[in-house]
Structures are given as structure tokens and as C-alpha cells.
Amino acid sequence: MTARPAVVVSGLVRAYGARPVITGLDLRIARGEFVALLGESGCGKTTLLRALAGLDPIQGGHIDAPRRPAVVFQEPRLLPWENLWRNVGLGLDGSAVRERAAAALDEVGLGDRLEDWPRQLSGGQAQRVALARALVQEPELLLLDEPFAALDALTRIRMHSLVAALVARHRPGVLLVTHDVEEAIALADRILVMRDGAIAFDHDTRRVGDGGVRGRTRPTRAALLAELGVAAETV
Amino acid sequence: MTLAGLNATTAVPAPRTVDPRRKTAGSPSRFAAGLFAGYGLVALSWLAPLVLVAAWEALSRAGWVSAQVLPAPSKVLATAIKLTVSGSLLADLGTSLIRAATGFVLGGLVGLTLGTLVGFSRLAEAAIDRSVQMIRAIPFLALLPLVIVWFGVGEGEKIFLVALGVTFPIYVNTTLGIRQIDAKLLELGRVQGLGSGVLIRRIILPGALPSILTGVRYALATAWLALVVAETIGAESGLGFLAMDAREFLRTDVIVLTIVIYALIGVAADSLARLLERRLLAWHPRYDGAGQGRTGR
Numbered sequence: 001m002t003a004r005p006a007v008v009v010s011g012l013v014r015a016y017g018a019r020p021v022i023t024g025l026d027l028r029i030a031r032g033e034f035v036a037l038l039g040e041s042g043c044g045k046t047t048l049l050r051a052l053a054g055l056d057p058i059q060g061g062h063i064d065a066p067r068r069p070a071v072v073f074q075e076p077r078l079l080p081w082e083n084l085w086r087n088v089g090l091g092l093d094g095s096a097v098r099e100r101a102a103a104a105l106d107e108v109g110l111g112d113r114l115e116d117w118p119r120q121l122s123g124g125q126a127q128r129v130a131l132a133r134a135l136v137q138e139p140e141l142l143l144l145d146e147p148f149a150a151l152d153a154l155t156r157i158r159m160h161s162l163v164a165a166l167v168a169r170h171r172p173g174v175l176l177v178t179h180d181v182e183e184a185i186a187l188a189d190r191i192l193v194m195r196d197g198a199i200a201f202d203h204d205t206r207r208v209g210d211g212g213v214r215g216r217t218r219p220t221r222a223a224l225l226a227e228l229g230v231a232a233e234t235v
Numbered sequence: 236m237t238l239a240g241l242n243a244t245t246a247v248p249a250p251r252t253v254d255p256r257r258k259t260a261g262s263p264s265r266f267a268a269g270l271f272a273g274y275g276l277v278a279l280s281w282l283a284p285l286v287l288v289a290a291w292e293a294l295s296r297a298g299w300v301s302a303q304v305l306p307a308p309s310k311v312l313a314t315a316i317k318l319t320v321s322g323s324l325l326a327d328l329g330t331s332l333i334r335a336a337t338g339f340v341l342g343g344l345v346g347l348t349l350g351t352l353v354g355f356s357r358l359a360e361a362a363i364d365r366s367v368q369m370i371r372a373i374p375f376l377a378l379l380p381l382v383i384v385w386f387g388v389g390e391g392e393k394i395f396l397v398a399l400g401v402t403f404p405i406y407v408n409t410t411l412g413i414r415q416i417d418a419k420l421l422e423l424g425r426v427q428g429l430g431s432g433v434l435i436r437r438i439i440l441p442g443a444l445p446s447i448l449t450g451v452r453y454a455l456a457t458a459w460l461a462l463v464v465a466e467t468i469g470a471e472s473g474l475g476f477l478a479m480d481a482r483e484f485l486r487t488d489v490i491v492l493t494i495v496i497y498a499l500i501g502v503a504a505d506s507l508a509r510l511l512e513r514r515l516l517a518w519h520p521r522y523d524g525a526g527q528g529r530t531g532r
Binding site: 053054055068069071073077079080081082090091117118120133137228 | 237355419420422424425426427428429433437441442444483518519520
């Protein structure tokens with residue numbers, strides 16, 4: 001828990017014109033920590049992620065990130081005119097780009113398809129390439145913006161274990177924006193719920209459990225849904 | 236120009252007639268029948284123009300069509316051989332091709348530069364686009380008398396006219412191509428930390444290329460048209476000069492020959508543009524290049 005932070009956010013303010021979306025938000029993500037961010041649509045989850053990625057200007061506060069974070073979007077955003085290893089190598093400097101891209105593609109199980117074109121891939125495969133493209137940068141902070149939302153249920157489950165394994169190996173700080181409570185429970189060390197432009201709920205699943213039992217404690221699905229404004233008995 | 240029109244209409248639909256056999260591929264016998272019908276239609280599409288040429292030859296030989304009006308195809312062919320051997324045909328053809336190529340490169344560079352500027356910058360659009368659109372509204376051939384006053388009848392006038400005809404299709408399609416680039420890919424470029432050089436080379440240029448190549452195909456057609464008109468109005472060499480010189484002596488065989496050559500070069504230029512598209516856009520589903528046809532879904 002005392003690990004070097006991947007990102008520290010303090011007093012972040014982000015507004016679209018006169019309408020404030022994020023109002024004084026504080027957040028700290030350690031390296032190797034997997035944080036899931038839940039919240040109703042339009043609560044500012046993606047706005048926060050885009051601010052952390054440096055894609056949007058902020059109107060107040062500080063974002064302290066040691067290096068440029070890597071981002072995986074909801075769509076794979078592969079360049080259709082470049083083959084897979086070139087796509088993964090986009091933005092890589094230095095030598096042996098092909099070798100590094102090939103190693104990253106191998107990690108996501110596509111090491112035999114270096115020369116294939118993006119349109120030869122299924123949705124899940126394309127998203128795995130996007131993941132390889134993010135991880136090959138060796139990021140200290142990895143931002144995932146609902147990366148599995150467009151995938152079918154079975155593919156999504158496979159992607160969960162792949163992402164968990166990759167994050168365990170590379171140890172970046174991760175912020176996963178999702179609307180899927182199950183996904184957050186399955187993957188995260190910490191689950192946040194965002195409301196009214198700030199973090200309203202913060203549960204660390206690695207706390208020492210009740211009665212001194214060491215182990216992971218997970219908030220119940222009902223508790224999370226209640227935080228999200230969904231009454232448990234109606235679900 | 237009737238022969239050029241004939242060539243164009245028979246050349247285009249030929250590949251499409253192969254399609255019906257795919258739809259009738261239900262049973263082996265129906266597949267065979269469909270295959271036969273498909274190839275039969277392709278054969279017919281090539282046979283029909285051959286029959287027309289044969290009929291033309293027969294009518295000329297029978298004396299029903301005067302050689303002064305329309306010489307027999309065999310006579311045109313003989314003239315082609317004679318002029319090729321004497322070297323004058325190739326010299327005129329070379330002159331015309333150099334004019335077209337020079338004008339094409341100049342006009343293409345201007346169109347590409349202006350189109351890129353306007354595609355990227357709202358400021359450049361405000362400064363340039365309306366003026367260019369106003370000039371574009373003028374049928375460029377209408378400028379010919381003015382161009383002759385400026386440049387006289389010479390190489391400058393012809394190259395200028397070709398360049399003028401080429402500039403606008405390239406300009407319009409370059410601007411369009413850059414505007415149509417997926418904003419999400421540009422954002423990805425920022426996320427991956429690309430410098431502007433890499434961004435242009437790996438995202439903007441390839442993204443705009445399909446549209447730019449469409450512009451190139453249009454431009455090839457207008458370049459050729461501009462050259463034909465410029466050479467016909469006044470020239471001391473080139474294919475148009477060959478035709479107008481032949482007119483003085485009522486050499487309809489030479490005139491028909493130049494028309495055929497114009498048509499052939501038009502077809503060749505278009506094929507070249509298509510080949511470029513297939514090579515450069517192999518990744519694009521619309522131009523499915525050979526060997527890239529596998530779809531993994």
C-alpha cells in the first residue's frame with residue numbers, strides 16, 4: 001500500500017462550459033493497484049478518465065502522473081491500414097519495435113497473427129490487440145474505458161482473466177471505468193462509486209476481514225447497487 | 236468520339252456480369268448452368284463490339300460508307316502501322332503524354348497542397364476555400380481563350396489548362412479525405428504520444444488516401460479532356476495536331492486513329508489508377524486486394 005503512486009489527483013475540477021461535471025475530486029492510485037470506477041451514466045466517469053489521459057483540459061486542481069498513461073477505449077481503434085504488429089508498435093520509439101510488438105501480441109494470444117489486418121479479427125481479438133498496444137508501452141498507469149462493454153458475455157469473461165493476468169505481471173496502476181458491477185467485483189482491488197462529481201464510495205477489497213481473518217473482502221452486489229441508486233429488492 | 240464512347244461502355248460492365256453465377260450456386264447442375272451463363276455473358280459483352288467493328292469493316296468494303304466519311308478499320312490499322320514505322324506517330328504521342336504528365340504533376344501538387352491546408356486549418360479554409368470554389372464553378376475549358384491570350388499557343392497554354400483541370404478534383408477530394416478521418420483515430424494518436432510527422436505519415440495520409448485516389452481518377456479524365464481540347468485548338472505537334480493536320484487533307488483514317496489512341500490512353504490511365512488503388516488500399520474492404528481476402532469473423 002505504500003507503493004509509489006501511479007497517479008495522484010487532488011481537487012480536480014472539470015466543467016463543460018458552465019456545467020460542472022467533476023467538482024473537487026481526490027484520488028490516489030498506487031502502482032500495481034487495480035481500481036474499478038462505477039457510477040450512473042453521465043456521472044463523469046469517462047470525463048475523469050479523459051482528464052487523467054490528458055485528452056481534455058481541466059479547470060482546477062492537480063493531476064500528478066509520472067508518465068503518459070496508456071488508454072484502452074471501448075472500441076479497439078486499430079488503424080485499418082496497418083497490420084497487427086505495426087498497430088501495436090504505434091508510438092513505440094527506439095529499436096526492435098517489431099520484436100517488442102510481437103512479444104506483446106504473444107502475451108494476448110495473437111503471436112501467430114503479426115501480419116494480419118485488423119479487419120480479419122473478431123471484436124474480442126481486436127480488443128486484445130488494443131490491450132497489447134497499451135501494455136507494450138510499459139505504462140505506470142493504465143486507463144480502461146469500458147473496454148469490454150461491446151463484447152459478448154463469454155468473450156468478456158475470457159478478457160477478464162486475461163486482463164487480470166496481464167496486470168498481475170506488468171503491475172501498472174489501473175483505473176477501469178465500467179457500468180458492470182460484476183466486472184468490478186471480479187477484477188478490482190478497490191471499487192469506487194462516483195456521484196455528484198466526486199468519489200462517494202471507496203471500498204478496498206484487500207482490507208483485513210472481519211474477525212482478523214486475512215483475505216479479500218468484497219462488497220456485496222446489493223451494497224454496490226444501493227450505492228448506484230438501484231434498490232436491491234427490485235433487482 | 237463515338238468509338239471512344241463504345242469502348243467505355245463495353246469495358247465497364249464486363250466484370251459485373253460474372254456475379255450472377257455466385258447467386259445460383261445452389262446445386263452442382265445449377266452452378267454449372269450459372270457458370271456457363273456467366274462466362275457466356277462475358278463472352279457476349281466482348282463479342283458485341285467485335286461484331287460492330289466487323290459490320291463497319293463490311294459496310295466500308297462494300298462501298299456503302301465512303302472512306303471520306305468513315306474509313307474501314309483495316310485502313311485505320313494500316314495507317315497506324317505506317318505512321319509508327321515512320322516515327323511521326325510515336326513522336327506526337329510522346330509530346331502529348333509529356334504535356335499531360337507535366338500538367339498533371341503541377342496541378343496535382345497545387346491541389347494536394349491547397350487541399351491539405353484547407354483540410355487541416357479552419358483559418359486556411361476561410362482564406363482559400365471560397366475563392367477556389369468560385370474558380371471551380373467556371374468550366375475550365377471556357378478559360379481557353381484567356382489562357383491563349385496569356386500564354387500564346389504553345390506548351391505553356393496546354394500545360395496550364397491540364398493543370399487547371401487537375402487541380403480541382405484533387406483539391407476537393409484531398410480536403411474531403413482529411414476531413415473524413417476518424418476523430419477517434421486522431422485521439423488515439425495523441426494517447427500514443429505521436430509527433431506531428433508520425434501522425435501525418437501513419438494516420439492522416441493513409442486515412443485520406445482512398446479519397447485522394449478517387450480525386451486522382453477524376454483528375455486523369457479531366458487532364459486528358461483538357462489536353463484534347465488544347466491540342467485541337469492550336470498545336471504544332473502532338474496527337475491533336477496530327478488530327479487537325481489530317482483534317483486539312485481529309486485524311487479521315489488519321490483522324491479516326493487519333494481518336495482511337497485518345498480512347499486507349501484514357502482506358503490505360505484509368506486502369507493504372509485502379510491498380511494504384513488496389514495496391515495502396517489492400518487493407519480497405521472496398522478494394523479487396525489479392526491475398527488479403529480472408530475475413531476472420
